[in-house]
Amino acid sequence: MPLSDIHFKTWIELDAAAFRSNVRTMRGLLGPRTRLWFVVKSNAYGHGLVHMSMLAQKSGIDGFCVDSVVEGGRLREAGIVKPILAMGPTLPHLFAPAAERGILLTISGREYLDALGRSGARPDFHLKIDSGMHRLGFMPDEIDDLSSRLGSCEAVRVVSVFSHLAASEDPDYDEFTHRQAKVFIEAAAKIREAAGYPFLRHICNSSAIIRFPEYHFDMVRPGIGIYGIGDFEGLDLRPAGRFRTRISQVKRIPGGEPVGYGFTDVSEKERIIAILPAGYADGLNRKLGNRNGSLFIKNTRVPIIGNICMDMCMADITGLNALVGDEAEIFGDSITIDEIAVKCETIPYEILTSIPARVKRIFFRE
Ligand SMILES: *Cc1c(COP(=O)(O)O)cnc(C)c1O
DSSP, X not given: OOGGGOOOSEEEEEEHHHHHHHHHHHHTTSOTTOEEEEEXXXXXXXXXXXXXXXXXXXXXXXXXXXXXXXXXXXXXXXXXXXXXXXXSOOOGGGHHHHHHTTEEEEEXXXXXXXXXXXXXXXXXXXXXXXXXXXXXXXXXGGHHHHHHHHHHOTTOOEEEEEOOOSSTTOGGGHHHHHHHHHHHHHHHHHHHHHHOSOOEEEOOOHXXXXXXXGGOTTEEOOOTTTTTOSOOTTOOOOOSEEEEEEOOEEEEEOTTOBOSGGGOOBOSSOEEEEEESOOGGGTOOGGGTTTTSEEEXXXXXXXXXXXXXXXXXXXXXXXXXXXXXXXXXXXXXSSOHHHHHHHTTSOHHHHHHTSOTTSEEEEEOO
């Protein structure tokens, strides 16, 4: 169906070809035995959990990482058959529902291991080591105790031991990253000895996959790179999503008159403006108003003027000859998410995950 037949006012176009190409590019960085589990937490970084995961399953991904059992459950209901790991904390009352659905759990502390021992449910699980980020995970001085408990508890089975790097993207902290890897390797070795059977080891997110091939181990967990976002030197990753809207009204504003709430934007000159149906409730951050951000309309970058409203924004299109119905890019090929993130003083991850469900996600370019 051509896009012109689709009447969504504001939407995200998903580019399956770009996505598959990103998967191939990432896969190309890995050895033949390293598994690639795709991170789809937070609605697949705003791209839409179910359809992105279905596409990924067809594109040869080995498994999925979500945050919660609820997200994992949605994937199972949608027909995802590959392994699913809930990387976030899972309270003991969800152990049984997780086991029933074949969702792998993260055990990140002693309380959870104890609860697992007591629980009738026996979900397979992954052990999270805190190698220095100091979020979830067993601290290095807890590994001996953990190992002895594992040795005495034969009913539970460790599928993997993993950790997360705090600054893998930043060369200034490479020494810290190497130290994290060392802590992780030592912890995994102790656990291996106590468990008496092999398991997978993994620590790499996207930037670590690219910058630290020596730490790929048995499996990697890329998110952002597969969506084609971020500036990864020398890698041809393409954005899998483009955020677009369509002009709702065009009008001529006499010189000296303001546009929008609060009289923040007044021009001495007459101007032509476009009103567009995308506001901060669509994830168009209010910091992009008042000429900080732009839209791309008719091959031209135009400033967003005035304050961004809840459901709408305005742009100065003087001289463009743009009409009602013409498309505008919020981000995509011409305006990158990285650029927007800088302007909003945040990171691309937050820009993407702030786009709510009312913005329709649709596929094109199969
Ligand atoms: C989000 C996350 C990832 C993926 O990180 P990217 O930077 O998007 O590649 C991997 N592992 C864990 C534990 C995460 O929370």
